[in-house]
Amino acid sequence: MKAGAKLPDVTFHTRVRDEAVGGDNPFRWEDKTTADYFAGKRVVLFSLPGAFTPTCSTYQLPGFENGHGDFAAQGIDEIYCMSVNDSFVMNKWAEGQNLKNVKVIPDGSGEFTRKMGMLVDKDNLGFGMRSWRYAAIVTDGVVEAWFEEPGLMDNCPEDPYGVSSPETVLKHLVEAKTAEPA
Template identity: 70%
Template structure:
């Protein structure tokens, strides 16, 4: 993905809590589009290989949650975490981490990730097709800044992490004035 390019338009299948639904699973399907997430605001989108995986669960997701207010000071309206996982997995991951600030986007089919040019095979880890680790500052649907881990490839033997860390993204934002 290149700076200045508009993010692809896709529809995401999400599950949202609905108190009007009785029983053990009070959720309903809700379609959200790229426009719902990215239009009219400046956001951070970070994408990772999978929910409940070690680096994603130990560092990246919790650190973005912990640094949320610092990002707001840098004129960020929302922080989204996207993964090629379905809505059920993403909701369970959110509950497991007690998220209240970072919002998770399920890219169950990988359509958004593919259109971003970041879909890779991770068969060597038993994952199938997943997202390469990246982050972006997106302003009104247009990529303003791009962060991508090195080594982009199918079945990469390592899972690099550092360029897309919340600390690195925040440092870069602090070093740049907002127009």
């Protein structure tokens, strides 16, 4: 996936809070498409190997959450975190991380990740198929800038992190804005 590529059309099976459902678990299924998330918006999408994992929970997700205002100042409408986890896991992780700004997208079957060319086998960690770590700036469903960690491979013995960090993505946005003609 590179700049200029269109995101794949996928339907994501999400669970959304709905007080009308009542009871102890007031959630209902809601299908959302790639267009629902990306059409008409400029967003940051970042994907990671798994909810609740150390790097994702300690650095990457909190960095994007805490930097939300800085990203908004650079013209970003939304920040999305995606993982090859189901909606139940992603919602619980978002709750545990006290997310107010970043929205999670569950790619439970890995369909979007596979179509992005980023689905890797992580059997060496007992994970199964997961996403390689990356970030992208996406405008109206088209990749504007791409940030992929080096070493894309199945069963990678390491979990590289830096290229897709919030700091790197924000630096790119600031530099691109500075380079724009007045």
